[in-house]
Amino acid sequence: MSALAIEINDSGLVVANAERVLAVEPGYALAERGRIVTGQDAYRQARLKPRQVSNRYWSDLSLEPGSSGIDGVGNAAELAYAQLSDIWQRFRGEDPVVFVVPSYYSREQLGLLVGLAEEAGVPVAALVDAAAAASMRPYPARQLVYVDAGLHRVSLTHVEQTDEAIARGEMGLEKTGLAQANDMLVRFIADRFVLATRFDPFHDAECEQALYDGLPGWLRALHGEESIEVELTHADEAFRVTIEREQVLGVVSGFNRAVAQLIAQAREGDRGLVVQLSERMLELPGLGAQLARLDDAHVVRLPIGHAARGAVLGFDAVGAPGGSVRLLKHFPWRERPDEAPIEASAQAAGRGPAESAAGRASAAATHVVYRGIAYPVDGEGLVIGRDHAAGRRTLVVDGATGGLSRQHCELVLRDGELKLRDTSRYGTFVNEKRVAGETVVRPADVIRIGSPGIELQVIRVGDRDGA
Numbered sequence: 001m002s003a004l005a006i007e008i009n010d011s012g013l014v015v016a017n018a019e020r021v022l023a024v025e026p027g028y029a030l031a032e033r034g035r036i037v038t039g040q041d042a043y044r045q046a047r048l049k050p051r052q053v054s055n056r057y058w059s060d061l062s063l064e065p066g067s068s069g070i071d072g073v074g075n076a077a078e079l080a081y082a083q084l085s086d087i088w089q090r091f092r093g094e095d096p097v098v099f100v101v102p103s104y105y106s107r108e109q110l111g112l113l114v115g116l117a118e119e120a121g122v123p124v125a126a127l128v129d130a131a132a133a134a135s136m137r138p139y140p141a142r143q144l145v146y147v148d149a150g151l152h153r154v155s156l157t158h159v160e161q162t163d164e165a166i167a168r169g170e171m172g173l174e175k176t177g178l179a180q181a182n183d184m185l186v187r188f189i190a191d192r193f194v195l196a197t198r199f200d201p202f203h204d205a206e207c208e209q210a211l212y213d214g215l216p217g218w219l220r221a222l223h224g225e226e227s228i229e230v231e232l233t234h235a236d237e238a239f240r241v242t243i244e245r246e247q248v249l250g251v252v253s254g255f256n257r258a259v260a261q262l263i264a265q266a267r268e269g270d271r272g273l274v275v276q277l278s279e280r281m282l283e284l285p286g287l288g289a290q291l292a293r294l295d296d297a298h299v300v301r302l303p304i305g306h307a308a309r310g311a312v313l314g315f316d317a318v319g320a321p322g323g324s325v326r327l328l329k330h331f332p333w334r335e336r337p338d339e340a341p342i343e344a345s346a347q348a349a350g351r352g353p354a355e356s357a358a359g360r361a362s363a364a365a366t367h368v369v370y371r372g373i374a375y376p377v378d379g380e381g382l383v384i385g386r387d388h389a390a391g392r393r394t395l396v397v398d399g400a401t402g403g404l405s406r407q408h409c410e411l412v413l414r415d416g417e418l419k420l421r422d423t424s425r426y427g428t429f430v431n432e433k434r435v436a437g438e439t440v441v442r443p444a445d446v447i448r449i450g451s452p453g454i455e456l457q458v459i460r461v462g463d464r465d466g467a
């Protein structure tokens with residue numbers, strides 16, 4: 001039996017069948033003159049009419065008065081209903097519908113979604129957890145997680161691998177999503193216009209909207225270019241600035257690090273890690289490179305709509321609609337197991353040999369770099385922390401960040417290897433993998449301590465030229 005899938009993600013609601021993605025539209029709604037406009041039409045006016053536009057109604061789905069964020073609209077559910085009705089009017093047919101839902105939705109939100117669908121005349125067959133729907137292939141002997149982002153949340157779900165995929169427990173970054181990352185990038189570009197031309201795009205609503213409209217294309221261009229020229233027109237005058245990729249990487253570095261740290265916190269034991277990552281997240285520059293630093297990790301890039309199509313492909317396990325609508329956190333595998341070694345998989349996912357564990361230099365590291373200064377490590381060791389260790393050589397780091405112990409960790413050169421021992425209450429991470437007791441660190445490894453974190457690079461200084 002065929003089916004239609006609707007994936008609930010406010011950065012892009014996806015409509016798909018077994019063959020292809022039919023539509024992707026943003027979770028935006030505009031209330032004007034007694035009617036509600038949704039999707040791309042609302043997005044294009046978000047900066048022109050900010051008091052009349054909302055993009056939080058899917059993440060904050062609720063019947064609570066005032067939850068819509070728009071005057072004249074009672075609650076978030078009214079906006080969600082308007083967008084769902086519009087989608088159904090365009091794609092309705094004889095096939096039943098499977099909703100792909102985020103793992104963080106509460107029972108109340110799931111029940112409300114089903115109620116809205118029934119009110120709109122949508123024949124709901126089942127709800128499928130997005131992580132279970134997206135996990136089509138098992139990875140034996142490895143830990144499997146699914147990571148996706150909406151406009152206001154980054155979400156990670158553990159996937160248990162038995163004879164089927166089982167979504168087990170979600171953890172996320174509250175108030176950290178693609179909307180916040182885009183806001184930072186747009187503000188940065190606007191500041192560049194002010195510095196270079198004295199024109200402030202935020203003083204004109206149409207220019208502000210043009211920044212948001214142009215941002216996706218500019219980011220795509222910066223994936224392959226070191227710099228691009230951005231142009232805005234105001235009052236028949238053209239303003240141009242040059243945006244460099246390195247500058248943009250600096251703007252989103254905090255977001256990228258937060259995602260990497262979320263994944264690192266989800267690690268269980270010493271098994272290789274497989275990260276199923278939605279392609280919508282990789283539109284941000286630098287995230288792929290940040291995740292390539294994860295030890296023993298294979299990043300699987302999932303195209304937008306992958307979870308929706310996965311739900312349709314597993315529809316036979318759902319059964320025909322009828323009776324109560326079930327939430328499925330267990331879903332059958334739809335592809336053969338991946339038996340490839342973890343390092344081969346990591347390189348296949350775009351991680352270069354220099355970035356992989358196997359590709360690191362085999363010679364022992366000799367120094368650790370903090371704020372551009374290389375500190376040598378010998379057999380006497382080097383303590384790292386927020387305070388001096390009595391009688392020990394100590395690297396004192398900035399104590400303004402949280403999660404730092406007075407003597408947080410120790411590096412020592414022993415048996416021809418540079419070894420790191422965690423002595424903190426909070427944990428020490430090497431390539432975003434938490435250290436259990438003691439581990440060997442090698443050139444190109446990155447040590448992180450604290451939260452959001454201080455990073456130290458491990459290097460080897462050559463015997464001849466000291467570099």
